[in-house]
Amino acid sequence: MKVAGTIDEIRSAVAEARLAGSRTVGLVPTMGALHEGHYSLIDAAREGCDFVVVSIFVNPAQFGPGEDLQTYPRPLEADLAGCRARGADAAFVPQVEEMYPPGAVTTVHVAGLTARLCGANRPGHFDGVCTVVAKLFNIVAPDVAYFGAKDYQQAVVVRRMVRDLHMPVRIEVCPTVREADGLAVSSRNVRLSAEERAEAVALAESLRLAQKMVEAGARGAAEVLEAMRRQLDERAPCGQVDYVQVVDSESLQDVEEITASVVAAVAVRFASVRLIDNMLLTPPRSPKA
Amino acid sequence: MKVAGTIDEIRSAVAEARLAGSRTVGLVPTMGALHEGHYSLIDAAREGCDFVVVSIFVNPAQFGPGEDLQTYPRPLEADLAGCRARGADAAFVPQVEEMYPPGAVTTVHVAGLTARLCGANRPGHFDGVCTVVAKLFNIVAPDVAYFGAKDYQQAVVVRRMVRDLHMPVRIEVCPTVREADGLAVSSRNVRLSAEERAEAVALAESLRLAQKMVEAGARGAAEVLEAMRRQLDERAPCGQVDYVQVVDSESLQDVEEITASVVAAVAVRFASVRLIDNMLLTPPRSPKA
Numbered sequence: 001m002k003v004a005g006t007i008d009e010i011r012s013a014v015a016e017a018r019l020a021g022s023r024t025v026g027l028v029p030t031m032g033a034l035h036e037g038h039y040s041l042i043d044a045a046r047e048g049c050d051f052v053v054v055s056i057f058v059n060p061a062q063f064g065p066g067e068d069l070q071t072y073p074r075p076l077e078a079d080l081a082g083c084r085a086r087g088a089d090a091a092f093v094p095q096v097e098e099m100y101p102p103g104a105v106t107t108v109h110v111a112g113l114t115a116r117l118c119g120a121n122r123p124g125h126f127d128g129v130c131t132v133v134a135k136l137f138n139i140v141a142p143d144v145a146y147f148g149a150k151d152y153q154q155a156v157v158v159r160r161m162v163r164d165l166h167m168p169v170r171i172e173v174c175p176t177v178r179e180a181d182g183l184a185v186s187s188r189n190v191r192l193s194a195e196e197r198a199e200a201v202a203l204a205e206s207l208r209l210a211q212k213m214v215e216a217g218a219r220g221a222a223e224v225l226e227a228m229r230r231q232l233d234e235r236a237p238c239g240q241v242d243y244v245q246v247v248d249s250e251s252l253q254d255v256e257e258i259t260a261s262v263v264a265a266v267a268v269r270f271a272s273v274r275l276i277d278n279m280l281l282t283p284p285r286s287p288k289a
Numbered sequence: 290m291k292v293a294g295t296i297d298e299i300r301s302a303v304a305e306a307r308l309a310g311s312r313t314v315g316l317v318p319t320m321g322a323l324h325e326g327h328y329s330l331i332d333a334a335r336e337g338c339d340f341v342v343v344s345i346f347v348n349p350a351q352f353g354p355g356e357d358l359q360t361y362p363r364p365l366e367a368d369l370a371g372c373r374a375r376g377a378d379a380a381f382v383p384q385v386e387e388m389y390p391p392g393a394v395t396t397v398h399v400a401g402l403t404a405r406l407c408g409a410n411r412p413g414h415f416d417g418v419c420t421v422v423a424k425l426f427n428i429v430a431p432d433v434a435y436f437g438a439k440d441y442q443q444a445v446v447v448r449r450m451v452r453d454l455h456m457p458v459r460i461e462v463c464p465t466v467r468e469a470d471g472l473a474v475s476s477r478n479v480r481l482s483a484e485e486r487a488e489a490v491a492l493a494e495s496l497r498l499a500q501k502m503v504e505a506g507a508r509g510a511a512e513v514l515e516a517m518r519r520q521l522d523e524r525a526p527c528g529q530v531d532y533v534q535v536v537d538s539e540s541l542q543d544v545e546e547i548t549a550s551v552v553a554a555v556a557v558r559f560a561s562v563r564l565i566d567n568m569l570l571t572p573p574r575s576p577k578a
Contacts, residue, residue, distance in 0.1 A: 007455060011457075040551065079514065085453050099455075100453075101453070102451075104452075104453040105399055105400040105401050105402065105449065105453065106397065106399045106400075106419075106449060106450045106453035106454055107397075107398050107400070108395065108396075108397050108398075108454075109395065109397075109398055110394055110395045111394040111395070111396065112394050113394065125447065130395075131454075134454050135453075135454055135455050138454055138455045138456045138457060139455050139457075160392075160394065160395060161395045163390065163393075164390070164393040164394065164395035164424075165390075165395055165397075165420075165422050165423050165427055166388075166427045166428050167425050167427045168294060168300075168427060168428075168430070
């Protein structure tokens with residue numbers, strides 16, 4: 001596996017691969033601290049593309065003041081070993097100064113979608129995400145890029161950016177990988193105390209409760225949200241709920257009635273660790289009403 | 290010459306050209322109403338690239354409320370004939386609905402640079418420019434794109450966007466083409482009355498005056514600006530001055546002293562027609578002081 005530390009190096013590696021016959025290039029953009037969620041994306045890229053690039057870059061622009069940029073884990077050697085083991089062809093590990101040269105002032109903004117859910121609590125976060133993803137796409141020129149469904153809003157926002165700007169890349173969104181008890185895997189899980197870790201499963205439980213209610217015929221979002229909130233309060237007393245919402249899967253607007261496919265999304269803070277999760281709620285084909 | 294009305298068509302035309310051996314693709318982005326300024330860009334592209342695409346698209350996003358979007362000239366047949374005559378290989382003439390699909394909400398923003406000069410009087414204008422240029426680059430994937438020096442701020446802003454977002458395209462800025470009396474050619478010149486047309490030459494004259502003062506040893510921006518303003522007031526009484534500025538050629542910040550290469554820039558309104566012009570002011574190598 002090629003480890004490219006500069007933009008020129010990764011561009012050369014991709015160009016060489018294309019010259020050597022690789023017809024499709026897949027990109028898995030990550031901030032490192034790789035876990036089974038990321039590895040499932042690398043597996044999907046390995047399955048779908050001839051040449052697989054994993055980018056590892058803790059993107060300062062998507063962290064707000066007071067967020068965990070400084071303490072975000074950076075286990076580079078383990079990450080590279082993981083990429084190698086899962087069959088990546090190249091890892092792109094740029095420096096901040098190269099991704100954001102002095103005087104860089106350009107941002108990509110997806111209006112509306114980014115003001116909701118996580119965007120409401122993390123102003124500028126999605127501008128940072130879109131901007132770095134646009135840079136990575138321009139550098140690597142992938143045919144396909146892989147994102148995890150756990151960061152649901154991110155996937156919707158990136159898809160919209162790609163569509164609106166006519167970027168020549170296909171976005172694949174891969175299913176959330178979960179621990180045995182249902183907790184969505186996340187680089188931040190390791191920073192939970194034992195007690196918090198035990199409570200954190202409440203996020204996934206509240207989503208499953210919502211899905212069960214919808215399967216049993218519930219259609220009112222208010223009713224579902226109230227049950228989810230109650231369960232989070234009971235099962236995760238150390239957690240502080242950022243939001244619990246039921247939104248349209250494309251527009252991310254709140255829905256009142258669960259008639260088509262909607263997404264339930266939750267964000268909960270445990271001390272300095274903020275966890276998110278979501279689930280598509282699909283009413284049965286023949287509704288009771 | 291291929292005339293492509295859709296994104297798919299122009300992508301196919303470019304892909305075919307590359308397969309057939311074209312190693313470099315040049316893009317000349319225009320809003321149509323082509324004149325000698327545009328043709329000089331096509332000539333430069335013809336000289337520098339194997340395959341030349343001219344895009345013709347009146348971009349609504351770069352017009353403000355009350356600006357001349359509706360009345361902007363659209364002489365498509367003459368434009369296509371001109372492209373053909375100058376040797377373009379393809380013209381890309383998309384519909385608004387395809388460039389901005391329903392629900393398009395993504396914009397590209399270059400902070401700072403866009404708040405000055407024309408940006409101060411046309412809020413959102415450069416977001417519209419950057420967004421459509423990013424779309425065109427993603428659609429056509431040119432190796433080189435050609436812009437005119439008359440729209441100096443636009444060229445600086447697009448260059449910064451390309452650098453910041455690591456877009457794989459080189460920006461070439463070509464010299465302003467002028468009428469016999471010095472007026473910079475512009476699609477909007479035809480909308481001037483005979484009297485306004487006669488006065489419009491004052492823009493270029495004020496810039497030449499500035500250049501002469503600098504050549505003669507003037508170094509204070511205030512002195513130069515005052516002389517430029519006085520001349521505009523005298524020679525263009527029908528015109529309303531939007532701005533007269535002397536700025537750093539890269540940062541576009543006002544300068545007090547003309548010590549290195551700076552740009553003098555003017556914008557003047559004649560009724561509904563707004564004209565701009567600019568000139569690089571280069572002090573002699575051995576300054577008097």
